[in-house]
Amino acid sequence: MSARSRNVSRARARTAYTGETLQQAEVQLRNQVPGMALVPDATEPEQALLEFRVLSALAARIGRHAPARFDHAPYGIRASSPTAGNLALYLTDEATTLLADAVVPRWTYAAGVTGIEGLRWRLLGRNRVSLYVPGQAAELVLHNTAAVWKRALAELSASQPDAVAVDASDNPWQPVERLAARRFDRPHAELIARGSTALRRIGLWRDAVEIDFAKALPTMADLVGPHPELLLPTRARRPAGVTVACVAQRGGTGRTTTVVNVGASLAEAGKRVLIIDLAEFNGLLDWYASDRVEQARSAEARAAMDRLIATGDWSSVAEQVITLHASDGGGRLAVLPGPVDCTQAQLRALLVAAAATSDLVLLDAPPLGAGPAAAYAAHLADAVFTCVPVNQAIFGTWETSDSDRDEAVLARDELWSWLDDAYDRYVDLAEVLRIQAQGDELVAPNEMLDNALARIGYTNEPLGDCLAALSGLDDVYELLDEDDSVTEDELTDEHRAREAAAAARVEAWREANRAPFLTQVAETGRSLFGSTWDTEHQGWIEHNAGLLDVPADSIEPDHSGERGDDDGLAEDDLVSEPDIAMEFIPYSAEEIAAELERILHESGVAPEDVGGRFLGLVPTRIGQRLVEAVRGLPESATGLLLSPGIPSDSAVQRSVSFGQLFVITEPDCPASVAIAQLADALYRRVLDAGATQR
Known part of the structure; x- marks a missing residue:
């Protein structure tokens, strides 16, 4: 058999699995790395998972059906075009619309996140759409679908006006998506492999009487098809560089x-x-x-x-x-x-x-x-x-000999500020729940508070910001404004009395619920503030109670150091700042290693994400003296560094x-x-x- 005949024979065998035209199959086989299988499986777990989830979502959306409904295209997929690291799909217009509804992430208060959390899309040339997840090396390309895809998204937006659509551009994960992802129960690897392989070999079911992958995915025996001898890869030639x-x-x-x-x-x-x-x-x-x-x-x-x-x-x-x-x-x-x-x-x-x-x-x-x-x-x-870019802060800190008291005060103020901001938002949400329930008493938003506390574990945001993000506080304040719709000119004595009673009720609820709120956030507060929490958290309640008990006009003014005519201070009461001795205290090797690990994760390049292929971190824009200091550190502190650092000087800037x-x-x-x-x-x-x- 001639080489041309062998190529045509392999291409024809491939079409039985993928549904491609003979010409498409020939092109794909011609571009394959030598030695690759006839229909390659996904080589990376992220790619396989994305394919599994797309097929699962589409199968659940369409349900049991006869492929003849879509002109012998199972789930409306006319053909798949798989490579080891990528998958292209050719869909009917109806299947494209159903796929958009099934996989595009949307969020509502009632249903949470629907679709595939983290999924994004972008338009490519030649009427194609790329589906991918930011930060993951996984992609599906939909061919000849761009116009239908955009129309489907417009219809989704019109049919779900109350849904908050997750941005389909290159934006990073939204907080609600990360929360949904944490709750996602990842299937067993064998099940993921079956789903991914079924999507890549979707052509095997073109003539099936009826299929329902949502009920049961094909077994590996079902996926072998008519040419099992061609599915095994042979030894591939490695590139030189x-x-x-x-x-x-x-x-x-x-x-x-x-x-x-x-x-x-x-x-x-x-x-x-x-x-x-x-x-x-x-x-x-x-x-x-x-x-x-x-x-x-x-x-x-x-x-x-x-x-x-x-x-x-x-x-x-x-x-x-x-x-x-x-x-x-x-x-x-x-x-x-x-x-x-x-x-x-x-x-x-x-x-x-x-x-x-x-x-x-x-x-x-x-x-x-x-x-x-x-x-x-x-x-x-x-x-x-x-x-x-790395600065001196990861290698040590400057301290003063008399800074202990000031540091304790600053730590206490930071804790109290964290609690104040979170509790203000907590009370606002309680008032919103009261309005929604059409009742007289505020309703503690404890479930939302639990979600916000869970979110802190992976975002490190202040608790108040977490509550705002999870609740959509812009909408909250609009609801509060709607409840307070009477203008100043329309106020009557009855209105004023009712508002005063409502304000008193809110204030009473605010003070009564400080202690339960403090108990609910205690575990997170202790993990964030350490010993400061143990010594100062109860003082937050006493501090706020003290402010309420003191009339506003009796609170002493804040002295900024400037003498006033009526500030009530005698000359001897003014205390000058003492001389401050600064000392650089280096961190231990373990602390430096932990800081480098943190910086790597914040940079988006966690070593575990790339396995043994990670070479290290290169500090840039670092002072020459610090480069020399890094050279003197033990390897246990700098094991993640590929270089002590690249200093920036006038010669570099000039060049x-x-x-x-x-x-x-x-x-x-x-x-x-x-x-x-x-x-x-x-x-x-x-x-x-x-x-x-x-």
């Missing part, structure tokens, strides 16, 4: 400057380094190749990138690769503007092609909150590191402002020395970790 992604939670961290100068340092050492600029507006080019920006954003450049992704032929983008530096030893540093709005599968194809041409491929990813590209980069790269590589133009400055050491550590750690064998 190593891919390393630099990701960060936000912009302004020094990420691009670090990446480009690390690349230049490795090029000076003879390495072939390629940087792929994944930022939407190609900020790297703006600084280091401004004369090529227009070309990089042209239609011709986009078409060349599309050809590379489709064919794997690197010559397609030869004219788009920009050389920034070439060394005498044969090394070179080049940059390629990345694709805009790429899918995970497209980025995977780009990396395979790029790694075959370079020793090291560096990915300059956009901020993690700016779209899925950064998550894809972190997921697909052989190794990952992050840049974070960056002129679009120069400071590691080349200012090789002896402290930042260049630090970059050279970082480049060496990065490349050595990548090789030691065996990233090339991934």
Whole structure:
């Protein structure tokens, strides 16, 4: 059998599983990495879970049915087009509308979150829609559906005017979604695999008499299909180069400057380094190749990138690769503007092609909150590191010899302020519940308070803010205003008497419920404020009772240090500030390690999310003296660091402002020395970790 005949035979076998046309199947098989299975399964748990949840939601929405209802498209899915890291679906218009209703997250007071919490969508070119979850390397692409999808969302909004629609753009998770996600009972891995595989092999049920996946998913035996011998992968050829992604939670961290100068340092050492600029507006080019920006954003450049992704032929983008530096030893540093709005599968194809041409491929990813590209980069790269501006505060603190009393007062005031703000909102909510119940007595919102206390565990917000976010206090205050709809001109003595009685009733309820409120928040308060809670929480009640017992005009004025004519103070009563001795107290190795761990999680790059591929954290914009101090710390304190830090000085700022590589133009400055050491550590750690064998 000729090679052409074998390819057609494999493509025809694939259509039995996916429902693709023969031409679609041939294209997908041609673009596959050699050795991959005929119909690959999802290789990552996040991708498999998203596919499982989408199929489950659609199956529950449509219910038991005959595929003939949708012209032999099970659940209205005409075809699936799976790769190892991505899945494309072709749906009927009716199924697209039903899918939007089933998966788009919405929130109401009555039902909570419906749909898939955290799901976001964005429009791609060629009438496509991308479904993804921020911070996760998972994506479904719906083909030929953009217009129907937008119409379906408009209909949902019109039919549910009271629902609070979760933003479908790149916004991070909403608080109500995180709460719903915590309550989500993740299915067993075997069940997730069955759901994901069923969606990828949906074509097996085109001629079924009736199906109901909501009642029972197909078993693995059901999913084998007519060509089980073609479902097993063979040994794949590994790319030659190593891919390393630099990701960060936000912009302004020094990420691009670090990446480009690390690349230049490795090029000076003879390495072939390629940087792929994944930022939407190609900020790297703006600084280091401004004369090529227009070309990089042209239609011709986009078409060349599309050809590379489709064919794997690197010559397609030869004219788009920009050389920034070439060394005498044969090394070179080049940059390629990345694709805009790429899918995970497209980025995977780009990396395979790029790694075959370079020793090291560096990915300059956009901020993690700016779209899925950064998550894809972190997921697909052989190794990952992050840049974070770090200051002295994580290594120690300045203390004064006479500050203990002041610190205790400040700690007490912070606790009381936390309680005051939360209790004010608690009372407002109690009044709203009274209005809704059409009663005379306030109703304690204890269930909402419990939810707010649970939320603090993962947001670290003040309790008052949690109550506001969970209750929608803007709506609360509108309701309170509606209840108080009489204008000043319309007030009668009867109105005034009724308002005075209501105010007295609220004030009495406020004081009577302080102690129960304090008991309910005690566990969280103690975890947040430690010993301050034990010594000062009861004083909050006594403090507020004291304020109520003292007439307002008898409270003494606050003395700011300026003498007044009637402040009642004698000369001897004025106490001057004592001399303050400042002392830097370093933290222990364990405390520093904990701080670095916290910073990493806040940066959005938790090591456990990328497994053994995490290389470390690079402190940026750090003083040279602190760099030296970090070098002297034990490894137990700095094990998460890839570098002691990249100091910022005048030489660095001057080079960056002129679009120069400071590691080349200012090789002896402290930042260049630090970059050279970082480049060496990065490349050595990548090789030691065996990233090339991934």
